[in-house]
Amino acid sequence: MGFHSRGFRTALVAVLVAAGSMLASAADMLKIGVVAPQTGPGAESGRFQVQGAKLAADEINKAGGVLGRQIELVIEDDQTTNPGAVLAFSKLAGDKDIPAFIGSIRSTQVHAMAPDILKTGKPVMIGGTDPQLTHMGNSWLFRCRPNDTYSARVISDFGVNTLKLRKWAIVHSTDAFGTNGMKNLAEALKKQGIEPVLVQGYTNNSQDFTPVALAVKQSGADVMGTYMTFEPDQGIFAKQLRQLGVKTGWVGSPTTVTTTALKLAGPALYGSYAVVDFNRDSSPEAKAFAAKYEAAYKSAPDIFASWAYDAVHVLALAINNAKSTDPKAIREAILAVKGYKGAEGTYNFDQNGDGLHGYNIVKNDEGKIVFDKHIDFPD
């Protein structure tokens, strides 16, 4: 074999010497796998995710890396589909040098990857907010966003205790996000002793919301909790609701205050509240992250970027604490992370693998998003 000939070896040594320490350190990179959508409808959110993760990796590398090694992100495209996510993860999992991964922000994709993650047996940081993900016996999933039980608890806590409103309507999309949100919110309200006067689902991309708006109007609700996935749906609903003269209070899921939602709905959403996991005014850490992100990419960060940024930091912290890249050691170290202040909030990992336990409440004040308060739960 030519590879073992003396000439080849001499040449190889020469190349190594010429490349110097650069090549040596490249071999010593600490690889982190990232599953992100780069094609398909989620391509743009995937760009945010990768940029957020890269920002964190660069910071860590500048500060000396992890266990003295530089972090290298290995990115695989999930095509914004479930089978795509499975392929992307299993491709990354085939690389034995990768000790941990950044997974998806979409819950169904995490579900799809979960069997493979269990088989691989290495930590995966996820952003999907379906509470089930960390409660189904898969001990390798670690969530860097508050799960939907918290969004529901914060919505109900804020509506009932701060706004002092008790006649609730729940409007939700019938996809996974909306249905779970509705279930959790109904449960959280039940704990407050409230039975919603209306629970109304709708299918994504409905072109008309008159029947839903009329149902809200007839129910006589004075506050509405919503889990709506797509901004156009939310915009059409908000407009038609206000046209029909319904003036209920509104506490919505994070999609209620995205830039697009504000642009589409305009005045129809003025005065509404929403829970968000990332808001730049919620903490000094969030502010700093936003500034750094803007400096690096010339655009404002959003939740797709912030959780990935935190995920890489938490992972680096855990590996440093574990002083090892052994998956089990990393797992123990992640679960031991307490009081780490990230862009999304303060991370106190519980035994399920949930890092965050609260949400920010923001208000749509004449089209501007204003930070109202942060509600955290001890459990």
Added chain:
Amino acid sequence: MGIALQLLFTGLGVGSIYALVALGFVLIYRATNVVNFAQGDFAMLGAFAMVVLCIDLGIPYGVGIAITIVAMAVIGALFNLGVYYPLRHRSFLPVIISTIGASILLENGVLAAYGPRPQSLPGMFETQGFSVGPVFFDSQYLLIVGVGILLFGLQYLFFEHTILGKKMQATSQDKEMASLLGIPVATMIMLTFVYSAMLGGIAGILVAPILFVSVSMGSSIALKAFAASIIGGFGDVRGAIVGGLALGVVETFGAAYISVPYKDAFAFLVLFFFLLVRPQGIFGEKISEKA
């Protein structure tokens, strides 16, 4: 009662959107015997063109509309040349598949060029509408109904009272006969595509303030519009209008009184019903193949 009236108004408004798009289907079907599965994407393109022109470039609304309609005419011509013309001598199946391909191409082309963020386009009126008693009349829906009536009227005049219109009609009825009469069939089909694309573009401009502007806005309307044209009687202009309006009303009432999440199913259940009981639709004639 107030609720029923409100639902009726909304249903007719939604229905007139379906009718506008269905009309484009019917015209192309009559000219070529082919269903254009990209008809809804013409609406999407028209709406995006308006966003680019009027929002991003700040061109006045009226000028934007004019440019958009001209651009749609060009797109219709290109569509004919690229998607239909090379396949004109083949059976309908390759053409259908080709238009499905065109639909994927258009949607994802716009997605790649403009990103997935939905856009908004302000309506043509300052006010959103007005209330009469318990019923709110959305000004944009009123505009759609008005423009719809106007277009149907103009179209009637065009096809029945101009030479060009009559030539196009002759082509759609019998291509061989038309070409024997010296009518340039290829040109007439080209004009049909141009007109359908313009019609789709106008539908897009009209619905954009209501549905917002997103890549998938066209295809979901188009499916309903297609169902509407079958219910009305395929290939019949009256059928497209009546089918569209009926579907809009059925869907809105079904959502309000039966189930909101299954709203999309009502349209298709009505369609199944018609296919079983009266496949030729409300206005259609009995289907038979010539030997």
Added chain:
Amino acid sequence: MSGAPAPATVVATLAARRERRGWILFAIAAIATLALPLAVPLQAYHLNILMQASTYAIAVFGLTIVLGYAGQINLAQAAFFGIGAYSVALGTATYAMSFWVALAIGTAVAAVAGAALGLTSLRLGGHYLAMVTISFQTILSLVLANWVSFTRGPDGVTGIQRPSILGHPIADSSHYLVLCIVALYIVGYLVWRLGHSRLGRSMQAVRDNELAAGVVGVNAYATKVIAFTLSAVLGGFGGGLFAGGFAYVSPDQFSFNESVVFLTMALLGGVRSPFGAALGTALLILLPESLRFLKAVYLAVYGCAVILIMVFMPEGIWGWFSALKRRLRPVQPVVNDAAPPLPLTSRTAQAGDAVLLEVKTLSKHFGGLKAVDQVSFTVRANTVHALIGPNGSGKTTLLNVLSGIYVPTGGEMIFEHRPITRLKPHERAANGIGRTFQNIRLFTAMSVIDNVIVGAQRHGNEVEGGDAGRRDLALAALGFVGLASRALDSVQGLSYGHQRLVEIARALAGNPRMLLLDEPGAGLNHHEKQELVGLLKRLRGHGLTIFIIDHDMNLVEQLADHITVLNFGRRIADGAPAEVLRHPEVIKAYLGEEAHRAVA
């Protein structure tokens, strides 16, 4: 048939050789792919990608049947795939069934759904079918997402179990992959066999020309429903295996977009062959991996590819290569022209004037237009009966009523003492009525001999020796019209005159009692016409009854024993040629009022 002469043997050997070569290639491919997961320790990634490709390919085989063979569109293959997947998912995860039972249920439910959909919409076909399948797809997606108590809603189903064989659980992915690949090869083989079977030929005949298929005895509607059901079955089966492979399913995996993906896979590879389906599936699953650089544009490229395939490669990659192969190595003509005798020729003309067909006050109206108005006549056995009349007099309409394409408005038809008025075209073919068309209707994508075999395989045409016997019969029919040497050619390569003869051979292979010929002389030159006259005379000599429409009076006079004349849908004369052609009404109809006066 004992001592079958050379051409039959040549055709048979060629077919056998092709089959043997196919078998060897197939076996090599099968062993190679089966050995791969067992011999090489594959990474999870490769296992997953192969698992996806093999289960998808099974569903795409379904499209080979429905779209490739039968020419019917199915935009709901992902829905059938989803039915199978959800059956296995819910069966094993919720109801703790065995994987095999759940898979069988899934396949059965898909079959029932497919049959129901096919039965309701395949009479209409075309655009309606496209719309109905899209509707079904949409409704299924809605149900999967919204019927939370049963389907677990949009969260999807986790904890799907894999099967065990003889008590050995197939938990390991590489073993499960072997199972999928075995299924892939078995299904692929069956689909390929189907293409060369009686049913497969019927499907292709329906695809190429539904009207002609009916007239030569194919029950087009039943054939389409069977094709659609089989397609749904394969969708369900593939979906069931998919669910076992990935252990998680959710509604968004079975959306309309996925149906379009399945369709594109079939089209890209080549929709008329299972090899094309497998190729297309493999390409489209692997392609996104290599097309990463296209980023967000890649779906747009996908759409563009669909158009380009339709325009430049309508038969897909596999079809393109097959065509190339045919061009490089053209079919050898079958050398020996001594075809086996046509069974018909063992009959001889019987004297006597038994009534074969009786037409009583037959009418066919289109709205206000009376295309055929109360026409009566009798066709006697072993005669050539001509139907003439000026353009637009209703001749072809009458022929269409006789062959069952049009349902008459009034009147009745009795064939061999049995009423046939209500029978469909394929049922009339089964009763022994064959026909040809004025504008030739052959099965254009099939070879000459396959065209004729479709005629031979009509219901009620008992042929010994199954497919081999039918092939001999077809060759005999081709020999009778003098085209045995072109048996293996494509019909599109034949001259107009030869295509006409193939159409006649196709009708003859069905051993008809009566042959309806719609202007057989149209478009033929003088020489070809004389050959046609000779052929028809020979047929009459063997006792075949011929009912012929033609404009060419010379041809009619040479052949006809009896003439019926139509004008404006009404019978104006009927009788022996000599007296009919002198009939003043007939002269008036043909030459106009003035000519009649001039003669008078």
